[in-house]
Amino acid sequence: MIFSRLCRAQFPARVLSQSSTIVLTKANMSTIPPPKILTEQPNIPDKQLFGPGPSNMPDEIRSSMNAPLLGHLHGEFTKIMDDVREGIKYLFQTNNRLTFAISGTGHAGMEVAVMNLLEPGESFLVVKNGIWGLRAANLGKRLSLDVHVLEVPEGQVATLDQFTAAVKEHKPKVVFICQGESSTGVAHPLEGYADVAHANGALLLVDTVASIGGAPFEQDKLGVDVVYTATQKVLNAPPGLAPISFSAKAEEKIRSRKTPVVSFYFDALELGNYWGCFDEPRRYHHTGMVSMVYSLRAALAAIAKEGVEKEIARHQENAIFFYKELQNAGFEPFVANKSIRLPCLTTVKVPEGVDWKIVADKLMAQKIEIAGGLGPTLGKIWRIGTFGVNSNQDKIKKVVAALKEATEQAKAKI
Ligand SMILES: Cc1ncc(COP(=O)(O)O)c(C=O)c1O
Known part of the structure; x- marks a missing residue:
């Protein structure tokens, strides 16, 4: 009744039929018609994801997202957030209270860390041995930081001596190291680096997006002040x-800022409140990613079930197996030094004269994804991720066989 009166008041008589339902005419129809494509089923093939991420999702993680939505501040959901915080602390091996998950991908981790830890004009030292150091330095410049780069050739790492010299020279407030450099397949060592940073008044920030769960990492033992990762790899x-x-020292640095963090969405202390990190009532900050948080809980539960140290050991063993299989198939590793190879992402030299893309496309036609190089390694290497459930010897054998066959076909064409 009220609706029909309202309609009469708002629409001219010609758009209302006698029964008061709205009749669509040219005048009141949307200009842009509904896209017909949306009436069709999307094409989502089941692929073997051996690129640098995302990796394949096991059924228990996939089905966790089918649970009904809860409100982002409902008690049942904040309990799940608390469980996730415990799981993240276990994954990073830390007791830090300011531990949570940002709504955003790995880049959001980098942005939250750099944006909160540093203020404009402060010295920021970046160890760059691939694309992720470059990205951190670029972010630092956008935030008007005093950025210094310790440049290391691709496929190598900064020695403790090189690191110490750079820290002493540039007197940074924060130093960035990427543990798992996914553009080259290098695992950067971390033992002793935090001690050097701390002795010189700096905090150590580590990117573990491509390494957590796949390479050894213990935040508290290593003395790492801030670590971030992402959900789509191991x-x-x-x-x-x-x-x-964030360590207590990192939290203190944020609390003593003279200027507010430029982003409200990425303000670590606001996020910490929403995630229940402090002894204070939670406030609305943003609408939490409810179903995604369910999936992260399921992923962390799977790691807790296997045991994080066992999970890392499995990646290490399977990486050795992978390198042997590659060698038997006639391929050469990109990272010469065995002790700095990333166990969950293997880089292989593209043989002379072979087009990496033709080979990768042949594999993709078989629903097997591998990736080419990134930035300076483009065209020179393939990057093959064996993250989490994909770190499996049967799967590795199949990938190597497919790579060998496709490379031989590509060579035959030359
Ligand atoms: C080491 C590393 N850091 C950061 C990122 C960025 O993560 P995302 O693509 O989830 O934003 C990636 C992505 O592959 C990565 O490998």
Whole structure:
């Protein structure tokens, strides 16, 4: 009744039929018609994801997202957030209270860390041995930081001596190291680096997006002040959340800022409140990614079930197996030094004269994804991720066989 009166008041008589239902005419129809494509089923093939991420998602993680939505401040959901915080602390091996998951991908982890830890004009030292150091330096410049780069050739790492010299020279407030450099397949060592940073008044920030759960990492033992990662690699969850943890010293640095963090969405203390990190009532900050948080809980539960140290050991063993299989198939590793190879992402030299893309496309036609190089390694290497459930010897054998066959076909064409 009220609706029909309202309609009569708002629409001319010609758009109302006698029964008061709205009749669509040219005048009141949307200009843009509904896209017909949306009436069709999308094409989502089941692929073997051996690129640098996302990786394949096991059924228990996929089905966790079918649970009904809860409100982002409902008690049942904040309990799940608390469980996730415990799981992240276990994953990073830390007791830090400011530990939570950002609504955003790995890049969001980098942005939250750099944006909160540093203020304009402060010295920021970046160890760059691939694309992720470059990205951190670029972010630092956008934030008007005093950025210094310790440049290391691709496929190598900064020695403790090189690192110490750079820290002493540039007197940074924060130093960035990417543990798992996914553009080259290098695992950067971390033992002793935090001690050098701390002795010189700096905090150590580590990117573990491509390494957590696949390479040894213990935040508290290593003395790492801030670590972030992402969900779509070893965790085998969908992309969309970035677990992060700040040490007490890092939290203190944020609390003593003279200027507010430029982003409200990425303000670590606001996020910490929403995630229940402090002894205070939670406030609405943003609408939490409810279903994604369910999936992260399921992913962390799977790691807790296997045991994080066992999970890392499995990646290490399977990486050795992978390198042997590659060698038997006639391929050469990109990272010469065995002790700095990233166990969950293997880089292989593209043989002379072979087009990496033709080979990768042949594999993709068989629903097997591998990736080419990134930035300076483009065209020179393939990057093959074996994250989480994909770190499996049967799967590795199949990938190597497919790579060998496709490369031989590509060579035959030359
Ligand atoms: C080491 C590293 N850091 C950061 C990122 C950025 O993560 P995302 O693509 O989830 O934003 C990636 C992505 O592959 C990565 O490998």
